[in-house]
Amino acid sequence: MKRVCVVTGAAGKLGSSICKRLSSDYNILGVYHRNLPEQFDSQLVRSFDPLNCVGGEWDASTYLVKADLRKANELKKIVEVCLARFGKVDLLVNAAADVRFHGDLKYAWKYLAEAQDQLLLNTVVPVLLASSFFEHFWKRDVQQNRQFNRNIINVSSVSGLNIYAGLGQGVYSASKAALNYLTCHLAAEYEPIAVRANAVCPVNFPGGIATEVVVDEIVRIDSSNDSGKVFLLNEDGSRTTN
Amino acid sequence: MVSEGIASALSGDRWLEYQSPFRHLRATNVFRRQTYEALELNFKRCLKESGGTEGGQNHNSGTRYDAWMMGITPATAPLFYPLFSREWHDLISDLTGVRTTGHIDGGLHHHRVGSANGWIHNDLCIGWFPGPCEANDIALSDHVRCNYSTGVFRDPHVQPVCVVRSVALIFYLANSDWAAGFGGETCLYETPFENIESASGKVPPINNSLVIFECSPYSYHSFQSNSRIERNCIVLWAHSTSETVSAKFGNTSIGRWS
Numbered sequence: 041m042k043r044v045c046v047v048t049g050a051a052g053k054l055g056s057s058i059c060k061r062l063s064s065d066y067n068i069l070g071v072y073h074r075n076l077p078e079q080f081d082s083q084l085v086r087s088f089d090p091l092n093c094v095g096g097e098w099d100a101s102t103y104l105v106k107a108d109l110r111k112a113n114e115l116k117k118i119v120e121v122c123l124a125r126f127g128k129v130d131l132l133v134n135a136a137a138d139v140r141f142h143g144d145l146k147y148a149w150k151y152l153a154e155a156q157d158q159l160l161l162n163t164v165v166p167v168l169l170a171s172s173f174f175e176h177f178w179k180r181d182v183q184q185n186r187q188f189n190r191n192i193i194n195v196s197s198v199s200g201l202n203i204y205a206g207l208g209q210g211v212y213s214a215s216k217a218a219l220n221y222l223t224c225h226l227a228a229e230y231e232p233i234a235v236r237a238n239a240v241c242p243v244n245f246p247g248g249i250a251t252e253v254v255v256d257e258i259v260r261i262d263s264s265n266d267s268g269k270v271f272l273l274n275e276d277g278s279r280t281t282n
Numbered sequence: 283m284v285s286e287g288i289a290s291a292l293s294g295d296r297w298l299e300y301q302s303p304f305r306h307l308r309a310t311n312v313f314r315r316q317t318y319e320a321l322e323l324n325f326k327r328c329l330k331e332s333g334g335t336e337g338g339q340n341h342n343s344g345t346r347y348d349a350w351m352m353g354i355t356p357a358t359a360p361l362f363y364p365l366f367s368r369e370w371h372d373l374i375s376d377l378t379g380v381r382t383t384g385h386i387d388g389g390l391h392h393h394r395v396g397s398a399n400g401w402i403h404n405d406l407c408i409g410w411f412p413g414p415c416e417a418n419d420i421a422l423s424d425h426v427r428c429n430y431s432t433g434v435f436r437d438p439h440v441q442p443v444c445v446v447r448s449v450a451l452i453f454y455l456a457n458s459d460w461a462a463g464f465g466g467e468t469c470l471y472e473t474p475f476e477n478i479e480s481a482s483g484k485v486p487p488i489n490n491s492l493v494i495f496e497c498s499p500y501s502y503h504s505f506q507s508n509s510r511i512e513r514n515c516i517v518l519w520a521h522s523t524s525e526t527v528s529a530k531f532g533n534t535s536i537g538r539w540s
Contacts (some may be wrong), residue, residue: 047420076300076483077300078298078300083301084300084301085298085300085301086298086299086303087296087297087298087299088296088297088298088299089296090284090292090296090297090309090373090377091284091289091292093376093377115462178527
């Protein structure tokens with residue numbers, strides 16, 4: 041039976057690469073918000089050869105759902121669609137992120153709403169989504185969770201590990217630092233139900249490292265037994281930071 | 283079975299089928315270089331010879347579509363092979379799953395820089411032709427012999443046939459390099475009530491690319507104003523009988539020209 045993976049931020053560089061890479065081995069539920077991803081076949085877009093086109097339905101392994109993850113009812117929709125379509129979830133990759141740098145913190149009063157939105161999407165939503173899957177699925181059968189090596193991978197950032205002063209990335213950096221800590225708490229609190237949680241903190245991609253390197257690391261973490269780890273991923277490879 | 287002529291004209295690249303906001307097909311790098319260059323050359327020649335590039339206002343048949351337009355006739359159709367051929371007609375009929383009659387209305391469209399936004403519409407409307415279509419052939423609209431919008435004719439030998447637009451195709455060519463923000467896209471909508479600039483889908487006018495969709499009560503689309511570069515395309519509509527369309531969508535869905 042294929043593993044089932046939920047990927048948020050499926051329209052982004054990383055999210056779409058994850059969907060593309062995993063689609064042969066996993067059933068995927070990709071969550072996007074604004075732009076429809078067209079880099080891989082789904083129920084919304086598929087590629088075909090116009091000279092050898094067989095009409096009718098097709099069965100894409102990647103299923104896309106449009107949702108604004110900052111809204112509670114849309115989070116619930118993701119869980120419902122995933123369970124209705126695939127009956128389970130084995131891997132949750134939280135790749136959706138607001139990567140804006142809002143500027144100098146002295147002027148935070150000017151971007152309060154945007155800062156709150158960023159903290160919600162980058163930090164709180166990954167925890168809420170995991171919590172929703174716990175409530176509706178993972179809490180039912182610990183043995184199955186262990187058998188299918190179920191886990192959560194939060195895509196964080198090197199900005200959550202280091203301070204890069206003068207770039208106006210204070211809120212973004214804090215959102216990722218908080219995500220790293222929450223990942224460790226998730227790991228501790230989900231350990232009794234045998235669901236693992238880890239975070240990966242890449243340097244900028246595809247500039248510093250290739251997007252594929254980040255995908256490789258996600259695949260590695262998924263197949264490992266690691267939990268409660270925050271991995272720094274840079275030109276030198278991956279290493280644990282805690 | 284696709285003819286050898288079509289197969290050798292196409293680049294071989296895969297096309298994309300979208301389900302949102304309504305089912306449509308998109309393709310880039312549609313034709314091989316030689317075929318595309320011939321299409322572009324003939325488009326530019328027609329545009330120049332008929333004054334489409336001269337100064338002044340766009341020429342258009344109505345007030346809502348701000349473009350210069352030139353209809354395709356039996357004399358000009360061969361210049362734009364394979365678009366106005368029976369093989370191409372059959373290909374788009376197969377790909378869309380629409381039973382079509384062989385009647386084709388088509389034209390060259392040129393939008394000067396700064397052309398106004400279009401309006402949100404679905405293209406599902408009647409069209410008049412001077413006669414039936416022979417088997418394995420196409421019948422092009424002929425606005426002189428039989429007015430496409432009204433069916434009015436002067437030639438007593440004309441036996442007007444009324445059919446319904448059922449497949450729309452837009453092929454983009456002879457454009458400068460396009461970038462986001464330049465406008466000129468074909469915008470696709472979920473409903474007719476949306477802000478014209480807030481489309482659910484946008485097809486950019488990139489050379490040698492196309493969009494195809496079945497004309498339905500829900501195929502809402504419009505032209506978006508081109509602020510930076512001219513926008514050129516060839517449009518083509520295949521047609522079905524009104525019985526075919528009515529059976530599928532109900533006869534109250536079919537529009538008439540006002």
